[in-house]
Amino acid sequence: MRHIISILLENEPGALSRVVGLFSQRNFNIETLNVAPTEDPSLSRLTVTTVGDDRVIEQITKHLNKLIDVVKLVDLTEGNHIERELMLVKVKALGAARDEVKRTADIFRAQVVDVTPSVYTVQITGDAGKLDAFVQAMAPIGILEVARTGVSGIARGDKLLTL
Amino acid sequence: MELLSGADMIARFLKDEGVERIYGYPGGAALHIYDALFRQDSVQHILVRHEQAATHAADGYARASGKPGVVLVTSGPGATNAVTGIATAYMDSIPMVVLCGQVASHLIGEDAFQETDIVGVTRPIVKHSFSIRHPSQIPEVLKKAFYLAATGRPGPVVVDIPKDMTAPTERYEYVYPKKVKIRSYNPVTRGHSGQIRKAVDMMLKARRPVFYTGGGVVTGGASEALTDLVQRLGFPITTTLMGIGGYPQGDRQSLGWLGMHGSYEANMAMHHADLIVAIGARFDDRVTNNTSKFCPTAKIVHVDIDPSSISKTVRADVPIVGAAGSVINEMISLVQEREATNAEALGEWWKSIESWRSEREGKLYEPSKPGEALKPQEVVEAVYRATRGEAFVTTDVGQHQMFAAQYYKFAKPNRFITSGGLGTMGFGFPAAMGVKLGYPQDDVVCFTGEGSFQMMMQELSTCKQFDVGVKIVNLNNGSLGMVRQWQDLNYKSRHAHSYMESLPDFAKLIEAYGFTAITVKTHEELAPALERAFADTNELVFLDIYVDPFEHVYPMQVPLGSMRDMLLSKTERT
Numbered sequence: 226m227r228h229i230i231s232i233l234l235e236n237e238p239g240a241l242s243r244v245v246g247l248f249s250q251r252n253f254n255i256e257t258l259n260v261a262p263t264e265d266p267s268l269s270r271l272t273v274t275t276v277g278d279d280r281v282i283e284q285i286t287k288h289l290n291k292l293i294d295v296v297k298l299v300d301l302t303e304g305n306h307i308e309r310e311l312m313l314v315k316v317k318a319l320g321a322a323r324d325e326v327k328r329t330a331d332i333f334r335a336q337v338v339d340v341t342p343s344v345y346t347v348q349i350t351g352d353a354g355k356l357d358a359f360v361q362a363m364a365p366i367g368i369l370e371v372a373r374t375g376v377s378g379i380a381r382g383d384k385l386l387t388l
Numbered sequence: 389m390e391l392l393s394g395a396d397m398i399a400r401f402l403k404d405e406g407v408e409r410i411y412g413y414p415g416g417a418a419l420h421i422y423d424a425l426f427r428q429d430s431v432q433h434i435l436v437r438h439e440q441a442a443t444h445a446a447d448g449y450a451r452a453s454g455k456p457g458v459v460l461v462t463s464g465p466g467a468t469n470a471v472t473g474i475a476t477a478y479m480d481s482i483p484m485v486v487l488c489g490q491v492a493s494h495l496i497g498e499d500a501f502q503e504t505d506i507v508g509v510t511r512p513i514v515k516h517s518f519s520i521r522h523p524s525q526i527p528e529v530l531k532k533a534f535y536l537a538a539t540g541r542p543g544p545v546v547v548d549i550p551k552d553m554t555a556p557t558e559r560y561e562y563v564y565p566k567k568v569k570i571r572s573y574n575p576v577t578r579g580h581s582g583q584i585r586k587a588v589d590m591m592l593k594a595r596r597p598v599f600y601t602g603g604g605v606v607t608g609g610a611s612e613a614l615t616d617l618v619q620r621l622g623f624p625i626t627t628t629l630m631g632i633g634g635y636p637q638g639d640r641q642s643l644g645w646l647g648m649h650g651s652y653e654a655n656m657a658m659h660h661a662d663l664i665v666a667i668g669a670r671f672d673d674r675v676t677n678n679t680s681k682f683c684p685t686a687k688i689v690h691v692d693i694d695p696s697s698i699s700k701t702v703r704a705d706v707p708i709v710g711a712a713g714s715v716i717n718e719m720i721s722l723v724q725e726r727e728a729t730n731a732e733a734l735g736e737w738w739k740s741i742e743s744w745r746s747e748r749e750g751k752l753y754e755p756s757k758p759g760e761a762l763k764p765q766e767v768v769e770a771v772y773r774a775t776r777g778e779a780f781v782t783t784d785v786g787q788h789q790m791f792a793a794q795y796y797k798f799a800k801p802n803r804f805i806t807s808g809g810l811g812t813m814g815f816g817f818p819a820a821m822g823v824k825l826g827y828p829q830d831d832v833v834c835f836t837g838e839g840s841f842q843m844m845m846q847e848l849s850t851c852k853q854f855d856v857g858v859k860i861v862n863l864n865n866g867s868l869g870m871v872r873q874w875q876d877l878n879y880k881s882r883h884a885h886s887y888m889e890s891l892p893d894f895a896k897l898i899e900a901y902g903f904t905a906i907t908v909k910t911h912e913e914l915a916p917a918l919e920r921a922f923a924d925t926n927e928l929v930f931l932d933i934y935v936d937p938f939e940h941v942y943p944m945q946v947p948l949g950s951m952r953d954m955l956l957s958k959t960e961r962t
Contacts, residue, residue, distance in 0.1 A: 235572065238519065239507060250512045280699070287696035293516040293536065296572040388571070 229301040229378045232271040240294035253285050257375030274376045305381040308352045311374045317367035318345040333359045392562040394523035395424035395554035401530045403430035404564040411442035415462025417489030420554035437846040441818035443473020447482050448819030449826045451805045456483035456537045463489045464502030474544045475513040479809025483542035485533045492552040507548050515543030520553045524560040531565040540575025541694040579710025587689040587706045588722040594663035595733035597623045603630030604668015610713035611801040617720050626654035628669050630808040633798035647675040648945045649790045653744040659952035667691040668712045671702040681950035691715045756911050761936040764863045768795035774918040779831035780823045784816035784840030787869035790941040792835040814843030820858040833859045839868045848901040857926035865937040873940045898930040905930040
């Protein structure tokens with residue numbers, strides 16, 4: 226099963242490599258990885274999506290918790306949560322396809338953010354499933370390039386991942 | 389307020405931290421630190437002949453004393469030479485602090501002379517690592533390094549120190565930090581009371597219980613408490629290789645150690661048990677054999693300070709995260725206030741165990757007769773008697789390691805010092821050095837073989853410089869015995885590179901360093917040789933003992949089998 230693990234990490238040089246290294250060292254999967262600073266300059270927030278059965282996920286969270294640079298973590302998939310990913314897609318936009326791209330983007334509530342005579346660049350946010358569907362819909366028209374941020378997530382309601 | 393250079397801070401910190409001795413090797417990036425060491429006399433520096441030996445010596449000392457071993461090496465090759473020793477300490481959870489010189493900050497990343505990203509290289513084999521970014525951080529970072537190395541599940545910590553951080557001209561305020569706090573690191577001590585109560589309930593009801601304890605009991609200083617608990621309950625106990633000495637091996641309740649080359653009765657008891665109480669052990673593959681066939685009828689209580697060790701390879705029914713000593717003491721007080729164990733069932737259980745024991749009694753190996761080649765097992769037994777069972781024993785890796793573990797009976801913890809997890813050939817001799825320097829009054833014996841000893845024999849020179857009187861027992865079978873055993877069993881005796889055709893004359897080699905060597909080739913020569921060797925505790929003596937080259941280590945678990953599937957000799961199996 227797919228899990229989204231959010232981690233508060235010491236904003237220290239080398240901290241990220243400890244997390245990434247752990248996954249390869251212990252033969253765990255990383256599907257997506259997303260990392261950025263938080264409102265607290267001493268902390269980064271890292272979100273990783275991974276796949277494994279309960280036993281594997283238990284080992285992943287235990288080993289992550291053992292890393293000295295990991296301050297706190299939560300498996301968001303254990304509760305209600307919001308999951309978002311941002312994607313930028315360059316699509317061929319010539320002739321009739323120009324309208325088709327725009328229409329499809331509208332259906333997905335995506336925005337065209339850059340335009341040339343032959344190319345549309347489309348920005349879309351949503352969960353991973355929505356982005357996958359958009360890629361599928363655009364594929365026949367001609368995708369030139371895809372850039373995805375990887376999943377970021379947060380728990381619904383009052384639940385917080387803070388110190 | 390005291391102003392010190394980074395280098396002087398390091399020397400001063402080691403003194404304030406109570407470090408008496410460090411092991412190391414100088415080089416460009418570490419020279420400011422070496423100069424600071426030269427100008428003080430609180431911390432003794434032991435100059436090894438290869439950085440790997442520095443880590444093993446620090447490791448040996450740490451295993452014997454329970455205190456962190458300290459290593460100082462230079463950047464690049466100095467640091468990479470230390471890697472095997474760091475990995476050895478990591479696998480066996482040994483507290484160690486490794487200070488590595490590094491090229492100056494402005495050169496980092498430029499492929500400078502003797503530059504290696506040692507923090508990167510060692511990342512998977514350390515508990516944690518630090519890079520010093522400013523000299524003023526040194527006291528706090530070093531305190532954190534020692535704190536992390538020695539608390540929780542211990543392990544090695546690397547501190548990378550760029551040369552400019554130790555420049556003699558830059559001075560900053562030095563205060564010894566008595567305490568440090570790391571917000572993300574709060575090692576557990578006490579276990580969950582409800583879980584402990586549940587475990588004790590199961591223990592009191594158990595019909596066929598076995599204690600299975602590991603290195604966590606030894607490093608956690610919980611041997612006395614464990615012995616008390618085990619004796620109150622009257623249960624059998626087996627330890628891992630790392631857990632040897634955690635319970636006195638001569639005692640009737642001790643089944644010896646378990647696993648691949650563990651005792652017949654220990655492996656049989658584990659297989660038939662209905663309750664396994666694992667404390668400070670990690671269900672390693674050398675213990676469990678095939679996990680899907682592991683102990684089919686047993687419920688498992690697993691006590692460990694590291695939650696990631698629990699249910700990693702074998703699912704625990706009652707997991708307890710806590711320090712061995714604290715959990716055991718809580719178990720003792722619960723046992724005291726509760727009803728008794730199931731005495732009738734236990735009696736039956738002991739009958740089975742005694743019958744397993746007697747099945748193999750006197751059949752473990754065939755001692756040599758006068759005129760025959762010595763058996764390695766009887767050499768270990770003779771050394772055991774010669775040292776009254778009280779020596780510190782280190783080993784290298786291979787058949788001699790297993791024989792030492794099987795036939796030297798340890799009554800105390802911290803006495804059997806072996807590379808259990810990583811299986812590092814070359815570990816034994818430098819580890820013995822580290823132990824002997826810390827315990828000069830005691831006999832320190834290193835069991836080794838020609839293969840292992842030749843990996844670290846340059847340390848004879850260190851022993852000469854610092855007058856380190858260890859006893860080296862070379863069980864000389866002219867081959868890489870354990871490799872050859874596997875080739876006999878699995879490769880139709882095709883001995884690919886397990887035979888060493890050009891061994892040196894060890895006696896001459898040892899004498900070249902000015903030490904005593906005794907060559908033993910016959911049964912009759914053994915007793916007088918041992919008497920001579922152990923006459924003076926502080927004299928280095930090398931015993932080159934020729935043993936039967938065809939001997940195998942048994943029992944030996946059958947690959948992919950259960951605990952009870954064992955070869956018992958070249959012709960018998962369970």
